[in-house]
Amino acid sequence: MSSTDLPPSKLGTKEHWDDVYSHELANFAEIGDEGEVWFGEDSVEKMVDWALDNVSTDPAPYILEVGAGNGNLLFALCEAGYAPEKMCGVDYSADAVKLAQAIGRSKASSAAAESEGHEELPALAKADKITFAACDFLQEEVPRLEGMEGMEGQEFGPAVWNLVLDKGTFDAIALAGKDESGRAIADRYPARIGRVVKPGGMFLITSCNFTEDELRARFATSDTGLFFQ
Incomplete structure (x- = not known):
């Protein structure tokens, strides 16, 4: 399937997601509601389990999530033992970033108080x-992130991430x-992913719009330098 086979939708617009996260940010400030978990908790658990099976926590990997939203996946990885200071979640919605940061502060404060x-x-x-970060x-x-510039043997380029995550972001861009x-617009995405995955690193994607074979055709190409295990 080509991304052009999917009709455009408001789910593929920045305006939609700005509106979504503006409301969720206000709700969190008012009642502490962290917002919707896109694809559900089961999807988060499966991605965390896959990471634990395939990406060691020692040495701590650099982890990037593209389209991090409220940060629920990265918080789950933090709870699973991955080093938070080596994680980054980017989103093009500034309010999504503000929400994730606020949730992070709340979780840290609650965990410290409970312990x-x-x-x-x-x-x-x-x-x-x-x-x-907004990006x-x-x-x-x-x-x-701090410390990346000093990585031994690593040229100062974008391909510095050991694990890159996508939980529905490509689905949204495809719309x-x-x-x-x-x-x-989605045709530009796979090559951008290929630019940031460190040689020997991994890219993990969850999709409800594309089959595994369709994702293989999209991402495992000479342009991306990625291949499926």
Whole structure:
């Protein structure tokens, strides 16, 4: 399936997601509601389980989520034992970033309070150490985390992430329609993913609009440099 086979939808527009996260940010500030878990908790659990089976926590990998929304996947990875200071979630909605940051602070504060008197802090006590940043992934470079510049043997380029995650982001981009030149906007996405995955690193994607074979055809190409295990 080509992304052009999917009719454009409001789900593929920045305006829609800005509106969604503006409301969810207000709700979190008012009643503490963290917002919707896109694709559900089961999807988050499956992605975390896959990561634990395939990506070691020691040494701690650099993890990037594209289209992080409210950050629920990265918080789950933090709770599973991955180093929060080496995680980054990017989203083109500024309010999504503000929401994820606010949730991170709340989780860290709650975890620290609950563990008062214990010698060891729970993993989520450092949830506020996860970096969330506003970034239009199709056009802008992903911000770097502290320590990346000094990685031994690593050239100063964008391919620095050991694990790159997509939980429905490609699905949304595939509904964005075409650019001014008539090219499907989603056609630019796989190559951008290929640019940020470190050699030997992994890309994990969850989709409800595309089959495994369709994702293989999209992402495992000479343009991306990615291949399926």
